[in-house]
Amino acid sequence: xxxxxxxxxxxxxxxxxxxxxxxxxxxxxxxxxxxxxxxxxxxxxxxxxxxxxxxxxxxxxxxxxxxxxxxxxxxxxxxxxxxxxxxxxxxxxxxxxxxxxxxxxxxxxxxxxxxxxxxxxxxxxxxxxxxxxxxxxxxxxxxxxxxxxxxxxxxxxxxxxxxxxxxxxxxxxxxxxxx
Ligand code: GDP
Ligand code: MG
Numbered sequence: 001x002x003x004x005x006x007x008x009x010x011x012x013x014x015x016x017x018x019x020x021x022x023x024x025x026x027x028x029x030x031x032x033x034x035x036x037x038x039x040x041x042x043x044x045x046x047x048x049x050x051x052x053x054x055x056x057x058x059x060x061x062x063x064x065x066x067x068x069x070x071x072x073x074x075x076x077x078x079x080x081x082x083x084x085x086x087x088x089x090x091x092x093x094x095x096x097x098x099x100x101x102x103x104x105x106x107x108x109x110x111x112x113x114x115x116x117x118x119x120x121x122x123x124x125x126x127x128x129x130x131x132x133x134x135x136x137x138x139x140x141x142x143x144x145x146x147x148x149x150x151x152x153x154x155x156x157x158x159x160x161x162x163x164x165x166x167x168x169x170x171x172x173x174x175x176x177x178x179x
Pocket of ligand 1: 032039124125
């Protein structure tokens, strides 16, 4: 429980490359309290064991199944994702610094691979208590060579765009690998 080492979902869902709609494993990373579980709940879908969410979405008229992992032991999960969402809270500078650490850890764990990552500044609705500007967030994403988006799980703002973005990123990398 709370770990992705015992991944029981594989026995239920076919991840074979023959299937029409591919299952993408997406892992949420980030400090406690930044809104990972809130984003996962807004994303929705079937919840399994309280930490994975299974849902299909249409992106560019093509279906994609996402298995979203919202887990405790993040270190163990650096090796299993097809894509990563690194979340910080725009109201918490230390969570922003933690996001950079996680990016570095990910790079170490998956050195030769070009894994899609999206940096997410959540809680954009909390204007008065903001500690990290949009510019700081996007500059960080440039340095870390990943996409960037600000979201508000509370207002459901940009949450759908975030998951569409993840699917597009995964498809782009897969396509360029096949050529
Ligand atoms: P996690 O520890 O990363 O899973 O964070 P949670 O999803 O449990 O959220 C931590 C707290 O932040 C909860 O009280 C949420 O209601 C609140 N929260 C999460 N997302 C937002 C948001 O976008 N805006 C605001 N105002 N609060 C949020
Ligand atoms: Mg949580």
